[in-house]
Amino acid sequence: MAHENPPSLWRWMKKSAKTITGNNGRQVKLAMHQERSMPMELSGHIIQYLQDDMASMIRCGLVCRTWLTISRPHVFREICLDNRNTDEFASLIMHSMSTIPPSVQKLELVPSPPPDPRWLRRLVPFLGYLADVSFLNVENVDWSALHSNSRMNFVSTFNTLTELYLGNIIFVELSEVETLISSFPLLESLSLSQVSWASSQSAGSSHRLPPSLKKLTLLSTKIHPILSWILSHDQPHLIKDLGLKTIETADTEAIRQYMVTLGPRLEAITLGFQKPVTHSYIPVDTEAEAELTSSPSSYTSTNPKCIVLSLLTGLRTVTLSNFINHADPLTSSSSFWAPFIIESINSLHVERVILEIS
Template identity: 25%
Template sequence: MTNLEMDEQPVLPLEITDIIIDHLCHDVQALGNCGIVCSEWLIRSRHHLFSTVQLWPWRVRSFFSLAASKDCTFANHINRIEIDDRRVRTREHSGKESRFKGIRGETLAEEVLFRDTMSQTDIPCLAQVKSMQVRNVDWTTLSPTQRVVLRGHLAKFHKLDRLEFQNVTFHDLREVVRVVNSFPSLCHLTANITFTKYIEHAISSAKSLSLSTNLRSIELGTEDGIPVVLTCVERWDRPERLVRLRLEHIKFNHLQYIQPTLRKLGKYLREISLAFVKVDHDFIDLLDFSHLSDLRRLESPFLASIEIKCRMECEADAESIDWSRLERVLLALHFFGLEIVQFIGEAHAGSPLESDLVERWVYGGMPDLRERGVLGVRVAKEEVETLSLEDAPAKD
């Protein structure tokens, strides 16, 4: 073997270098450096760098220009795209100076918002996208004709199985249903949405709508989204399809919509996550599945896991929970196959609340569950989103 041939042999097996690159999956600079080492490292680095692409308005034109190039090296690695109409860069002129400002000022010409971004769906690299997040978009600004055209563009994402709406505004649920039903492979929907119409009207119209029964997972967390979407889901003809339900920011007035939905879906759901704005005794009633008298076999596909999140800042919050009653309900579910109960104490970012304190409250209140190895406890601090000047406009 010649010296040249020896030099071409990798020092480490490719399996090892792949593991090392995978470990750097969140370090953009390191991944960029790995990509210039050799072609094998380039492929693995591109997989992480471009698996998720954030199409902020000021990046869209240059991104699609590069993606359309024959020398593009990332086209086959895009799995998820994120779009946020508030990530614009605007210019405010003050004499000879100009600086980036928030929503105010003159929007730069190269900014491309969600609607026009979706008009680029003929770009081949988007054909394999499986996940899309749409954030801070006002759908009501579109005319009926524009909405039809937009749905046509969205329908080209044939492989999309996960759609997330975050702070998106609609007139009512009708347009949401049209969009969701245009994706033949969609399995997950996050609908953190608001409606311009009165909530009573939105709920009333939702009763006659049919949301795709292909959905297997739904996540809701807004004042409008929870009652309206659940009203639609409760009337499903095939409730057995839905196996995962996650509800955030639950308030007392939401219980009247959550309870009938769980009564219908309860014997099919495998995972439930409930996060409450305020601890209240009534939330325990949501977990009471004693009405499921048609359960005949212990191996029935019943709940596998429950996640409960409550605001806990002090001992008074812990004392407000009827732990013994909650434990009785959870033990009954455990009898029917419940494997994991995850209790999360939620606190604000600056709270002194520590995990060991919450563990003492929860484990002390539900000792039987702990002994059975079913109960897990942790603290979740609210994160304050920080944006770089490159990603978001500065504020006064």
């Protein structure tokens, strides 16, 4: 006895049947399988593995509308603007049908040096379209060329900013630096590289670091004025990750005071020196300081420890920047101090000690 098709299955086959005409003119009904698209979540999970292969990611966007929607945030996640592509990008994001702006999470403003006073000033009006940026890198720009309104518009654009990198920028006054970095309420990471100012006039306690800031890195930037500004507040801001990569003799006292303030709250520290150092770069026990010289051959296990470093009992990561120069292995700004610094660490939580090759 032949089994009859279940009614539900029969209705599905009849509904999905397609009539075609063969070469002999006869019409035949074929049962077509119902097409089912892959769930968007699964497609997104697969496509994200191509985020480091931008050429393939762009090709995925040409497959279908669904894949275009999925791949676009990856394609436009990181945008770098310079002298060559600014006008073209501005015309794209200003279009009424543009869907690019919400995808931009990381923005780099890096014109070719020397700084063109007009470049950033022309760009500021278009930055208002990029309100979802969380990482901002600004280099080689003339901040003094911006009028007060332009500066205000620049700052107000990035309300969601969590990471800020400033490189090779000259400010008129230190207060301008303080005002800028204090204007991002959600900022978690701040890096200043080759940032300088003509006047050391500080804004003092009228501006503070954002409460959310956890990481501060200073490279080829005057350390003493920045730390002195932080220490000038009634309750200095306490961060968890401190990077001081170009320490000079004049910075010693400010570093000492801030480390004492941080104490066990500091979890990661990076130390580097502007040039081969002498013992005056790091504060040590004054009673034993005379025993320490700048000659590596004089180092022994009885040399004095850095009392300030021993107070950082919450450290988990210790990094020595520029430990070895890859071009000249015999040149190092911190190889002599490496055992001295490491021996001074009194934290039981240290997980990593990193010796950087520059």
